[in-house]
Amino acid sequence: MRIGRLKAMAVKETLQVWRDPRSLMIALLMPAMQMLLLGYGFSLDIKHIPVCTYDRENSQQSQALLKHFQASQYFDIVRVVGNYPELTRAVDAGNCRLAVVVPPDFTEQVSVLGSGKVQAIVDATDDNTAQVALGYAQAVVAGFAAEVQLDATGPQVQAAAMIQPLSVEPRVWFNEDLESRNFIIPGVVAMVMALVGAQLTSLTVSREWERGTMELLVSTPVTPLEVMLGKLIPYFAISFIDATLCLVFAVFWFAVPFRGDLLTLFLTTAMFSVVVLGIGYLISVTIRNQLGASQIALLVTMLPTTLLSGFAFPIDQMPGIIQVMTYFVYSRYYVTILKSVFLKGLGLGALAMPVLAMAIYSVAVAALAARAFHKSLD
């Protein structure tokens, strides 16, 4: 390897990036965009669920129950219907997620029999929202029952009925306010790095093939190792700038707690960078057209990083075989490290296992990438 040739290669590649200001700008705007989109768009906090009501009794009792729904911050009564077909239409068209039906003999059920039944029809297309909505509805109905109980029993037994035997005292660690943002933002660093690292580099060699400049490159005395380093150095720099931008954004814009140390973060970020850049380069050398290269890069970097790393979907809820697969997904280790460094404040010692996995991965990928480029035209 000659420093002169390496430098020439790196300068050529840097100029190519530099003279395409739009791609460069996009690479540098990526962190801000991803952070803002996911920081604000990723929220599973469910409030104001649209509800329609069908009161088949229309009594004081039934209206009292519906008032409880109205008062809840989780529900918005958007429509009052008078028959089942109307209710079906409203749920079908998605105008309401939940339909509460009070039976015609509700007052009798409650005051005479002591047990009333209310129907809750829920649009379960979105299973998560539906289950959360039902949970809130249960709580509303329970609140109503307690109130009726209080009215029915005299003041002398009030005390007994009012007892709340158990109180749950939750203490939340690491993400004390249970903010979605604190959960998702650290992982966005991995997403941005995978994107910039693998996707942009996946085009660098395939571009030379497509444009016909590969013949020129092959005819120079440059060695495969110099090609790899020269091509990757500018992108390594961009990924690092992006990682820093992400960090600044996370801490100063979204106020995500950063409890760990920068050394751990930057060391593992460098390793992750080597892995994704190396993979992007390997793809680029293998697939000689840019569309194909970018598609494959998407498949082997972005897809596992967003889905199989624990970034948004918890790994322990996946089927066993998929859980085994995640151990081979390099982003899994990096995402674990990111979340631990940000929220738990763990250092290199406590993170030895995932850091070791990242190190092995980066050495292996670098070794493969260094020998990938062949100086021939077929």
Add this chain to the structure above:
Amino acid sequence: MFGRILQVLIKEAIELYRDKWGRFRLIVPPIIQLLVFGYAATFEVFGVSTIVLDLDHTQESRELVSRFTFSNRFELVEVAGSQRDIDRAIDRSAAAIGIVIHPGFANLLRKGATAPVQVLVDGTNSNSALIALGYVGEIAATFSQDYAADLVRRTRPESARMVQVTLEERPWYNPDFNSRWFFVPGIIGTLMLMLIVNLTSFAVVREREVGTLEQIMVTPIRPIEFILGKTVPYFLIGLGEVALVAGVGVLWFGIPLVGNPFLLLLGTSLFLLSTLALGLLISTLCVTQQQAFATNFFVLNPLFILSGFSFPIASMPEALQWFTYVNPLRYYLVIIRATFLKGVGISALWPDMAALAAIAVILLTVSILRFRKSLD
């Protein structure tokens, strides 16, 4: 005119046919993406790893612990001997939830006072933590209710009758609350958006980058003919892809398709037209494929995140909610989920269809005008 369009069509068809890798990439990656998404994407919470510290050792405390053991929402991974065990388990992520019952728990209950139960939660994954806390609350509430009923029955038999109001749950369209039913139709829409916009924009930009666009422009072909020749194949590919991916969804994941397939075809066609137009529009802004790739990502990612694919639109800040109204994926997701799961007709879906059609017409007009200009 039709003869010339046909020529471009034939050229595109041959180009696609000769690219064996290209054909492979049209079929295999979408299926892999569908499978990974289908298996990995879920917000369900089952078997939360739980560690318990019972310092009371009474019938009551054991009763409470057993309610956690019997719930499929929690899985007891360890019985702690001291508070330090709990701290360590949560630190090491060996357990996500720690339940501590302090000494004197049963005494407080028997006296009719409120007995505290301490619950330690790893809040890193805020969503799972919130849901798990909800289940803890449910278990605590039923325990409370049973205990209070028992107490009233024992101390004041004359007023033993408790008023109960139960909620009869009727989940429509997805009776088992299966996440996969929700995600798989959504994945079809998302995959189509990514695939068609990429294919169209790259196809045009590539000709520009490699220099063959100029060659085409010196032939007698008119811009509109060129556009049609370029887009019709991708429209057909898109329809084929939807059929393929939907087929895998139905046959492999067992997602029901209860609605009218022709309605789905109509919605899909409108959606494909808007994605083609978007791809074309991006191609007029880019000279190199790297630019096209970067621009695509910049456009597609917001469309994906702000579509209601996995995060409910109603939970987003209002400014972002406004943005979703110009997002074709938003409407297509409503249509595809409704035809797959709800089986509703055009009477329920016409507003989304109309919005999608409007977006398609506007995008097509703008992109064709811009495209003609970019050729001059």
